[in-house]
Amino acid sequence: AQSVTQLDSQVPVFEEAPVELRCNYSSSVSVYLFWYVQYPNQGLQLLLKYLSGSTLVKGINGFEAEFNKSQTSFHLRKPSVHISDTAEYFCAVTPVNNAGNMLTFGGGTRLMVKP
């Protein structure tokens, strides 16, 4: 079984400041890793994913994440946030041999960007 822990439930930050949203996972098998974003009153949409290769992954809207296998982490970063980045962010994993593509989600981190 897999588990995902997002260490911060809320992250307040001022506009144009950098931000890091932390994600740690636990799994006995190799996994693929994802970050999804949920804007207010909407469904989730994919921000980025790590499958293999380079541990630094770039996604939409200027976000990037780094996979660290030894620390079982997949932290999300953005060098300069905008008001429009205010949303809830979810880290998720799935085993690489998972035929059903079932995701295990973390509890979410609410990013609040202040002017």
Place this chain on the structure above:
Amino acid sequence: NAGVTQTPKFRILKIGQSMTLQCTQDMNHNYMYWYRQDPGMGLKLIYYSVGAGITDKGEVPNGYNVSRSTTEDFPLRLELAAPSQTSVYFCASSGTGGPYNEQFFGPGTRLTVL
């Protein structure tokens, strides 16, 4: 493409009532999922389907039922609503080819059971 659509958007039920949450996708995806989202808990998988006629339980299936008679539709049935089923429900779909495929989510149904 409309993507994944869900109806209704909001619903209030009394304890013991039943209802069906509708989900339709127009992307010809084989894989479909139902999640519930509770504050601070992320999303929990209720049921999933890998194709028409094939469904299986997820992490929190108790109190729910599903069917998949067509590729497009994946309704979720609540038979005897309980306050613990107050939640936001999301339907999602993904294509075949492997677990690396992106899941596409509907806008959600906010259900309150009183």
